[in-house]
Amino acid sequence: MQRYVYSFVIMILAAALLAACGSGDKGPAETALKAAEEAINTAKGEASKYMPDQVKSLESALASTREKLGKGDYKAVLSEAPALTSKAQEIASAAAAKKAELTKSWEGLSSGMPRVVEAIKSRVDILSQSKKLPAGMSAETLAQAKAGLSEITQQWTAATEASKGGNLMDAVAKASSVKVKAAEVLTLLKMPVPEALKS
Amino acid sequence: MDEKKNPDPWAIPDIGPETDEKKSESGADAFDATQWHEVKKGETLWKIAEQYYGDGSLYPKIFDANRDVLKDPNRINIGQKLRIP
The missing domain is CATH 1.20.58 (Methane Monooxygenase Hydroxylase; Chain G, domain 1)
Structure with missing residues (x-):
């Protein structure tokens, strides 16, 4: 016990x-x-x-x-x-x-893309004044380029707004889609595609 | 454990390869969309405007964009490189 x-x-x-x-x-x-x-x-x-x-x-x-x-x-x-x-x-x-990387990307895009957009706009303006389009370019192609330019301008404004609002991820994503569209429009216009737009 | 089948939910995403934006730092302007034309024998600004715009009468656009190298639209030289706006 x-x-x-x-x-x-x-x-x-x-x-x-x-x-x-x-x-x-x-x-x-x-x-x-x-x-x-x-x-x-x-x-x-x-x-x-x-x-x-x-x-x-x-x-x-x-x-x-x-x-x-x-x-x-x-x-x-x-x-x-x-x-x-x-x-x-x-x-x-x-x-x-990641923030530093995006900041760098945005800095590059924001300094470079406006010049690309300006080059496209200049060519579209000149071709719009032309009485006859150059060989290999149809009125439909020019219309596509104009629509593309309009899209690029809107997207670029949205990217800039996103950056101003502190949303770098969104700004860089939108700017990247502008890059792709700009390369398409430059090709339509038979203009050289800058290196930065090729990837 | 097969990491490919069960990825770490905390895995830090790869920031990615060197971007094109970075390339611009190395010197060449990676965003330069300028179109250049090298003047060949027998060419005039009118002919060049016809080639790029389809309309020779738009040659003043090319002349204006190249005022740093052209003084007279009727005088262009073989081998000269002109900006096509």
Whole structure:
């Protein structure tokens, strides 16, 4: 009988010890989660614009870790939270690099494309005054070029507006579609396609 | 785990290859859409305007675009490179 009592006491003590150890992890787990939350919140500002999918994954992982904290699974929190913190920092760095890249692209496009558009406009204006179109160019071709120029002008205005609004991703995407259309129109007009428009 | 089948949702996207915009930094103007014409024997501005515009009477457009090298629309030289606006 006494043997059973001892075993019971030992089991109770072991359970209490385990509980004490577990609750001892609570504070560090909360601190680690808070650090992860702060890192994610800091990264989110720019990263949401340039890599929204990665931010979404990060937030979903944070929610899962937060849930584990609520359930008292402190060991899991202590293992996952630091990884979230470093992932948030990694994403913030990548977003900054992406922003720099897009800024550079936009600077190149915004200085180069207006000259291309101006060259197209000049040729369309001159051909519109012509009594007879050059060999190999039909009135339909010129009409297509005029429609293309109109589309280019609208898209370029939209790209500029997007850039002014701080949406570089959209600005560069729109400017890239202007590049493609401009190359088509230059070809219709039998004009040389600049290197920057060939890719 | 096959990474191709299960891509990392956090994977940082590749920023991409060097863009054309970057090429412009290396010197040559990658956005230059200027069309040039090298004058050949027997050509006149009228003939050049006919070739590019279909209408010789539009030759003043070419003359105006090349006032830095042309003083007289009736005098162009073989080998001269003219801008075609």
